[in-house]
Amino acid sequence: MNQPMKFGILINEGPFTHQASDSALRFAEAAIAKGHKIARVFFYNDGVNNANKLSEPQSDDRDLVSLWSELGKEHDIDLVVCIAAALRRGIKDEVLKDGFRISGLGQLVEAGIENDRLVVFGD
Amino acid sequence: MEPWEEDGPEVVKRFMYVNRKAPYGTIYALECLEVVLITAAFDQDTSVVFVDDGVYQLKKNQQTEGIGMKNFSNTYRALDDYDVEKIYVEQASLDARGLTADDLIIPVEVVTTENLREIMAQQDVVISS
């Protein structure tokens, strides 16, 4: 097996229009299963919509907002929502799912600096 | 300490931003520019690349009054103030769109596809949007 690494992930799309968030979630789960650490997921562009607790998918659909929240809590993943992108889209602390936090773009740069790999999911 | 906690924050990495999308039609160009300016403030070794439709971001003479959107093209001029000096545009992407370096709002280094291949292969972190 490879040496454990720590990953940063950037998600640029919301939970429904594009597959990006689904792919990132599957990737994160697979990385964790292999003993790697997902240190931070940074949500940018429409990706900030992944943190909206008001999202209510139909009962037979996956609920990415909850899935990220649970994965984050279970594996101590820092789920960071970009403040500039979030404010534009009405994502504020009042609608933030637990496990997510709102912070600046510097957290994305830091994720690139401090992790072994940064993987971008978008469209 | 966990094995992944060895690196300190003092590391300087080579960051490359790859812009492949045109402005206004989608928000990606604007939000990518915002990240580039932040990265520069972190004193990283920052390169910005414009290929494919990304070269349209730098077209001078953008006038957005008629579409009601903010003209952010002047912000590219701020890259120089932030000491972001490695700005590359692929010649083939310009050629395909009937543009030349004279059409661009800032001075850039126009590079061949072969040059750009080498530049892209020398990075630590590649962010595209």
Added chain:
Amino acid sequence: MSTMLHLINRSPFDAPALESCLRLAQAGSSVLLIEDGVYAALGKAAHAAAIGERMDDLKFYVLGPDVAARGLEDKPLIDGISVIDYGGFVDLVVEHEVTQSWM
């Protein structure tokens, strides 16, 4: 020089991501087709020749779950493309120093 993994998630019929990646990927890199990018992996489709031209100096992979989701498991893929799962995707990211997404 960093070893690179190129991620392609757009259909080659919709976006020039694959075409640009094939133009700009350094020899020795790997290319992983995911999401709608998997349509480029079909053996009888229009982009097989372009991928074939770089089969000698790039390695090509396709994400199996995305192939299956799109009903393509019964279609032949381009010879030389390896089908991997999400665990294989993680391994590729680990094995290459840099991952570049062509969105």
